[in-house]
Amino acid sequence: MALTGIQIFKLLPKTNCKECGVPTCLAFAMNLASGKAELDSCPYVSDEAKEQLAEASAPPIRPVALGKGVRKTTTGGETVLYRHEKTFFNPTILAATVSSDIDAAELDKTLKIYNAFQYERVGLNLRPELLVVKDAGNGAEAFATVAGKIAKESEFNLVLMTQDIDVMKAGVETAGFKRPLLYAATADNADEMGALAKDNDLPLAVKADSVEALQPLTEKLTGMGLKDLVLDPGSREIKQALEDQVAIRRAALKASNKALGFPTITFPCEMASNLDMETLIAGMMVAKYGGIVVMSDFTSESLFPLLLERLNIYTDPQRPMTVTEGIFEIGNPDENSPVLVTTNFALTYFIVSGEIEASKVPAWLLIKDSEGLSVLTAWAAGKFGGDDVGMFVKKSGIMDKVKHTELIIPGYAAAIAGDIEEELPGWTITVGPREAAHLPAFLKSK
Ligand code: SF4
Numbered sequence: 404m405a406l407t408g409i410q411i412f413k414l415l416p417k418t419n420c421k422e423c424g425v426p427t428c429l430a431f432a433m434n435l436a437s438g439k440a441e442l443d444s445c446p447y448v449s450d451e452a453k454e455q456l457a458e459a460s461a462p463p464i465r466p467v468a469l470g471k472g473v474r475k476t477t478t479g480g481e482t483v484l485y486r487h488e489k490t491f492f493n494p495t496i497l498a499a500t501v502s503s504d505i506d507a508a509e510l511d512k513t514l515k516i517y518n519a520f521q522y523e524r525v526g527l528n529l530r531p532e533l534l535v536v537k538d539a540g541n542g543a544e545a546f547a548t549v550a551g552k553i554a555k556e557s558e559f560n561l562v563l564m565t566q567d568i569d570v571m572k573a574g575v576e577t578a579g580f581k582r583p584l585l586y587a588a589t590a591d592n593a594d595e596m597g598a599l600a601k602d603n604d605l606p607l608a609v610k611a612d613s614v615e616a617l618q619p620l621t622e623k624l625t626g627m628g629l630k631d632l633v634l635d636p637g638s639r640e641i642k643q644a645l646e647d648q649v650a651i652r653r654a655a656l657k658a659s660n661k662a663l664g665f666p667t668i669t670f671p672c673e674m675a676s677n678l679d680m681e682t683l684i685a686g687m688m689v690a691k692y693g694g695i696v697v698m699s700d701f702t703s704e705s706l707f708p709l710l711l712e713r714l715n716i717y718t719d720p721q722r723p724m725t726v727t728e729g730i731f732e733i734g735n736p737d738e739n740s741p742v743l744v745t746t747n748f749a750l751t752y753f754i755v756s757g758e759i760e761a762s763k764v765p766a767w768l769l770i771k772d773s774e775g776l777s778v779l780t781a782w783a784a785g786k787f788g789g790d791d792v793g794m795f796v797k798k799s800g801i802m803d804k805v806k807h808t809e810l811i812i813p814g815y816a817a818a819i820a821g822d823i824e825e826e827l828p829g830w831t832i833t834v835g836p837r838e839a840a841h842l843p844a845f846l847k848s849k
Pocket of ligand 1: 415416417418419420421422423424425426427428431444445446447448
């Protein structure tokens, strides 16, 4: 159970030195209890007090780090039930399944295909992170070979999936250096799987037949000293699976149930007979509240919408998505290509750049920092005024790239044309269409 403010206060130095930024130790204790302060802000907490206090300041769902390298990721660490209450922190991890009876050539081909599934959006690289190596019952050596090959030859991190402790040990031998998730400890093998995970300092999935049955298992494993657990309540029917995800999240957040305070793993691949249905179920799990979502396969038409959904759900709702201020080249523009300017709201950028691309007219797109506001809002808020835009064009460096002096501004910002002309003497300011959808026709007509 988390400590109350008064319990925390009793463990503090009580000198009211104010170094933590609040006037008294009591105020700091209250802030710590409500998650508004970090324990590190007080430099005078003793080590034994720290251990007890860490519990009070830890997120109710433990963050669990998986993997190594560029696709290393973390699941869990969430503090709210609904995204609008604050934000969700660690995006759902997407995984596909590889069977241990796959042959080497087929595995090479699969890894090559999977590795190509990377999409640039809003300056981010969207891609899946995990492959589940599933024991096909063809022996420890085959399992270890496939796991080792993926670990050594690809960026992907792994889930090692077998109920056989010897097969798991072989997998850990070849792929353990990449911090795989071991799947799974059950009531039958918890001692051995727990010991293997603990000895190798690896995260461990825990599987039971219900949410209720998970609790004694996680209590047993945490009692063995394991900290990084991932929960599978065993449900493989859609309605029950969703209910279990919600029940686990609620129990951890609302009832401070430490036995369920861990991220989850879900298996749409075991709930559907085709990838389309799997994708729909995965979409539901990304929204509520799958920590790891395992698919049977990755295809671009399945993966891309899931990555976009994940991107949208795991962005901070209090901060608009933005792109970096600067010059964006669309379709290899040259010194005669048109120059357009707009704001750095990510949606504005995507729509405008997409329409310019569709026009097939190479162009320079200037993105001005407007604190993530769209054109009309930015103009109304004084973030996209004529003076600002004019100064931005001057310092952007676009004048070194083109030999003409025409700037196309958004139709919604027509009112700033005069001010830009004053800031950019000799330039022609052309008012473009209000709607981005009209850009292709506008650009082609010029
Ligand atoms: Fe108390 Fe520590 Fe804050 Fe000083 S820094 S007022 S000792 S909580």
